[in-house]
Amino acid sequence: MEANRLFSRLGRIFALAAIMSAAFPVAGLAQEKIVSGIIKDKATGKPIDISSVSVTVYAFNTVSQAQDVANLMKSDANTFVVTHTGQAYPDRTGYYEIKVAPTGALLYVAEMADPVLEKVNERMEINVTLDVGLRITEAILTEERDEVAVLEARTEIVGNILSVSSSISLPSFTGRPDARLIVQPVLMDRATRDTLRYLRPMVVDGKEYTQTQKSRLNYQLSNDPLYKYLEEEQNLTEEKLTVPWSANIYVRDPNKEFLVLGLIQLEDYNWPFFYMEEYLASIRARRPLRFLKYDIAALDLDPDDYYVAPRREKMSSAGSVSLQFELNQASLSPNDTVGRHQLDSLKAAVMDIVNGEGTALQEFHIIGTASPEGRSESNAKLAKKRTEFALNEIISVLPKYNRDRIWSTAESVIRPWSDVAEMMEAEDSASVQAAEIRDIIARYPKDIDSQGLMIKRLPYYQEIKDKYLPRLRSVRYTLSYEVNRALTPQEILHRWKTDENYRSGRRSFTLHEYWQLFKLVKDETELDTLYHRAYRESKAQGRPWELAAGKLASSYLKKDIVDTTILSPFIDYTVHNTDVSITRMDGNGADIINPKALVYNQLVMFMKSLNFSRSSQLSQILPDTEELREAKSLAMCLGGYYKGGDTSEERERINGYFNTVCNISLWNKVVLCLARGLDEKVYNDEALRCIEELPDEEPKKYYFKAIALSRKGYDYLMESEGNLYKACKMDSSLIEIAKGDGDIREDSMEEVLKALEDPETGDMIYGFY
Amino acid sequence: MKMKRISFYAIVAVVLMLICGSREVCAQQLALGTDALMIGAMTPNATAELVTGEKTSLALSVAGNIKPWGMDFRSLGIRPEFKLWLSGRPMVREYIGVAGFLTSYDFSFGNKTRTGMAEGLGVTGGYLFRLTEHFCLELSGGVGMMYYSQKVYGKGDDYSQYFPGDEPARDNSSGVALVPLKCSVTFMWILR
Structure with missing residues (x-):
């Protein structure tokens, strides 16, 4: 059929x-x-x-x-x-x-x-x-209460706003014209029962109470500390009275569960004659967009849009050359081609600096070390001569103009025999021989010549002479120079790769160098380090850099890390546009307020941190383009702007957000139609139609169906419960969700829970659905 | 002498009321009113009431008349009253109080003329209806003990002739009586 x-x-x-x-x-x-x-x-x-x-x-x-x-x-x-x-x-x-x-x-x-x-x-x-005919609504049987009660409690969380409402029913002869009703709501954490904060109280006075209060306070009710909370449209009388109460509460974490406890007190002129504590909001909250699915990628920034001009800087360099001298002479051995070559290279490097564009040699120092064998006095003299030789070799090629302006020194040092002992121990584990040498040193502590004579007598002296002593002879140089030009990209990359001072962060790159590195470095981990350092250093200098912040935020978003402080210095909520250029006061360039990519990434960041109020605010700053439409619409819907509107323009805009998110996926269309369907029946019907197109193996299909059917009336209650039963059977995690969901009827939930405890009976009752 | 002593005690009582009543006051409420019943008896009167505490107030009424409704009657009196408002706030709903009075009178009834002074102390009670923010209606009554001292003599007689020679004219009648202290329908206006 x-x-x-x-x-x-x-x-x-x-x-x-x-x-x-x-x-x-x-x-x-x-x-x-x-x-x-x-x-x-x-x-x-x-x-x-x-x-x-x-x-x-x-x-x-x-x-x-x-x-x-x-x-x-x-x-x-x-x-x-x-x-x-x-x-x-x-x-x-x-x-x-x-x-x-x-x-x-x-x-x-x-x-x-x-x-x-x-x-x-x-x-x-x-x-x-x-003519839609006479609609027979549900018949409600009423009976007059004889106790104060809280009725029709309703809780809904949309975005970061917890909307709660209820009515306080006062039976006859509870209120009096000479009495005051005070309702003090308290927001609590449902899990821990901690008091989070006291909300705005509500006060309702009897007419006589107001009159006498005025005369007590010199006819200036503003002297009454509770006056600002007074509900002037209602008065307490001895008749029965229903006092509506509602609040819209901002909550930082909308995923938490909240309670609103009401402290209700009635007092006359003398004392409080009634007090009770009752929950003003339903423990079971509606979260209509709880199941909305979205995945918004961050916008990546193009470094070319954030070019930084390079800066000039000062540099230094150091190295060593290995020279072989004639025996007892301060001239190079004719066989020392390597030493000659090294000297020539050093000369060329120095000439490059001297002749280079924007470079100037400032200092040149040579330290020569000699080995300790032979007479120390003649050793010292020879070492000094050799060092001066090396220095002269280098600076002799310089023009006089530069020679006169360079600070140069030559120093010679004779290495002690203890260095030999250390080398033997460290490299060859010759601890016995090393100990013998140290013994000799200890016997002649200040007499290097005697030390040398005794060590010469050691049986392994030849090995010492061939293997260790040559290494104590060296010539080291340091030169300092100024580079008044920008480094090339290759130089920058080379510096990042090889200079430990820069890699470790002991020395900082300039913004231009970071800019180059962002483009040249390919490794993700290294890039994250660079983004972080560039952002931190620029922030420490008082001017956070947009590119570094945007890159860092984008990187964090890819890893699902949330930090809304990174981009906050770049967002001005009072400016309702992006990429607004403001000329600096000194006329030197312009600043860009609300860069589009940063605003967008911050919107995504706020959405991930569940701060939907802020994300919807940012959405209104972003331009309405095809690229941004989906993210903007999601932000607005999650912020609660998927329904309502006071003017036709507002309604049209809101419908635009609604339709855009619906078009993302069938799933989202179901969720949004259900959200709107509580107040607009046509959307509930549309949700039911779309639900049928969801895959049958998806448990939430039946959960959604249960909600939509429960709204259609008592005729559909059984079918609603059947679908809820099926959903909970397929996915047991939905049981806890349903227990706290204000969209699920409490009585239906009780029936389904009973059925779940006895699946055989449950299948018999609900198996048809 | 006795009369002076009694008058002295009455004044002390009034002062004591003022002292006891002048406790902490939220706002100095002040009201003025007049007793409609007395007006009906052609006796102009005025009442001033000052709130002296969270539940107390002090009222002072003055009334006097000359030949009301053509009767040979003259009187002038004051009546201080200290009220304790049981409702919890002054000048609304029910109260109980203590009142004193001091009055001089001179009237002729039948063939006798009576001239003298009366003073007394008694208890009062009443209920005040707040008709608007400022306008009130108080229904009250009271009963107390009165001491009077008067000259009673024939109408038209010269009283001094009752005391021949140099004997000073003195009151020839006194007594104590239980009397209604107050029976009022007072309209009051709360000034502030």
């Missing part, structure tokens, strides 16, 4: 689609225009109640099309309309807007009632009254 009904419906759909496509070429090619109006309920004379009646307005370019569809619908109320010309839904004030050809017609369809056709006839405003 289900299949027959389906085919019958499909047949009608195709028939209607055929009518549409056949008629289209003939359809009014006149420009469509917007028609608006108010839809009212004939029975009440008031705007149609969209929370209880689903109303759709269809546009047709010709009256005939509309008439055909109307006739079909009258013959079969299950007809499903497919039109390419457009459809619209009224809002809670009954207002609608739709585009239609001036010679076309509008068809107003309200659930099972006969459709109403209105010819446009060039009109721009068409108000319609629909």
Whole structure:
């Protein structure tokens, strides 16, 4: 039977689609225009109640099309309309807007009632009254309470706003004209029962209480500390009274569960005569967007957009050359080609600095070391001569002008025999021989010559002479020079790769060098280090750098790390645009306020940190482009802007966000339609339709269905419970979620829990669904 | 002498009331009123009431008349009253109080003329209706003990002739009586 009904419906759909496509070429090619109006309920004379009646307005370019569809619908109320010309839904004030050809017609369809056709006839405003029949609502049996109670508690979390509302019911003779009601709400953490903060209190006075209070306070009620919380529209009397209470509370972490405890007290002139504590908000909160799925990637910044000019700087260098001298001479051995080559290289390097553009040699120092064998006095003299030789070799090639302006020194040092002992011990583990040498040193502590004579007598002296003593002879140099030019990218990269001072962070790169490195370095870990250092160093200097901050934030977002402080210095919430250029006071360039990429990344950062208020704020700063539309719409919906609106422009904007997020995926469409469906029935129906297209193996499909069905009334309660049972059976994690979900009826939850405890019985009861 | 002593005690009582009543005051409420019943008896009167505490107030009434409704009657009196407001706030709902009075009178009834002074002390009680923020209606009554001392003589007589020679004229009648101290329908206006 289900299949027959389906085919019958499909047949009608195709028939209607055929009518549409056949008629289209003939359809009014006149420009469509917007028609608006108010839809009212004939029975009440008031705007149609969209929370209880689903109303759709269809546009047709010709009256005939509309008439055909109307006739079909009258013959079969299950007809499903497919039109390419457009459809619209009224809002809670009954207002609608739709585009239609001036010679076309509008068809107003309200659930099972006969459709109403209105010819446009060039009109721009068409108000319609629909007869939706007498709606029998749920019968509510009332009985007068004899106790103070909190009723209709409702809790909803959208974005970072916890919206709570309830009513405090005072039976007859509880309130008095000479009494005051004080309600002090307290926000608590549901898990720990900690008091988070005291909310704004509510005060309701009896008329006499107000009068006497005024006269007590010299007729200036502002002297009453509770006056600012007074509800002036209501007065306590001896009659029964229902006092509504509501609050919108900002919560930093919307995933937490909250309680609102109310301290309720009634007092007269003498003392409090009534006190109770009761929860003002339902423990079970609606979180309509809890299941929304989204994944927004960060925007990567292009370094070319943030070029930094290079700076000149000072540098230094050091090295050593290995020279072989003639025996007892201060000249190089003719066989020492290596030493000669090293000297020539050093000379060339020095000449490069002297002759280079923007470079100037400042200092040149040579330290020569000699080995300790032989007479120390003659050794010292020889070493000094050799060092001076090396120095002269180098600076002799310099022009006199530069020679006169360079600070140069030559120093010679004779290495002690203890260095030999250390080398033997460290490299060859010759600890015995090393100890012998140290013994000799200890015997002749200040007499190097005697030490040398004794060590010469050692049997392994030849080895010492061949292997260790030559290494004690060396010539080391240091030169300092100034480089007044920018380093090339290769020099910068080389510095990063090889200079431990720069790699470790002991020395800092300039911003230009960081800029180059961001482009040259490929390793992700190294790049993160560079981003972090560049950001930290620029921040320490008082001017955080946008590129470093943006790159760092982008890197964090890729790793799901949340830190909203990185980009906050670059965001000005008072400027409602991005990339605003402001010339500096000194006229030297301009600053960019709210760089688009940074604002976008910060929006993503706030969304990940569940601060939807801020993310929706940032969304309003970003321009409305195709690239950014999805993220903006998500931010706005998560911030609560998926429904409502006071003006038609606002409603249009909000509908835009709603539709964009719906178009991301079917799943999101279901979630958003369910969210909106509590107050607008048509969206609940749409959610039900979309739910059927979700995959059957997805447990949340049945969870969603349970919510949507429970809103349709008692007739669907069993089916709702069946779907909830199935969802919880498929995924047990949904049980805890459902227990705290205000969208699930409490009585249904109890029944399903019982069924889950006894699956055999549960399957029997709900197996059909 | 006795009369002077009694008058002295009455004044002391009033002062004591003032001292006891002048405790911490939230705001100095002050009201003025007049007793409609007395007005009906052609006796102009005025009452001033000052809130002296969270639950107390002090009222002072003055009334006097000359030949009301053509009767041979003259009087002038004051009546201080200390009120304790049981409702919890002054000048609303019920109260109990202590009042004194001091009055001089001179009237003729039948063939006798009576001239003298009376003073007394008693208890009062009442209920005040707040009609608007400033306007009130108080219904009250009281009873107390009165001491009087008067000259009683024949109407038209010269009283001094009752005392021949150099004997000073003195009151020839006194006594104590239980009397209604107060029976009022007072309209009051709270000034501040």
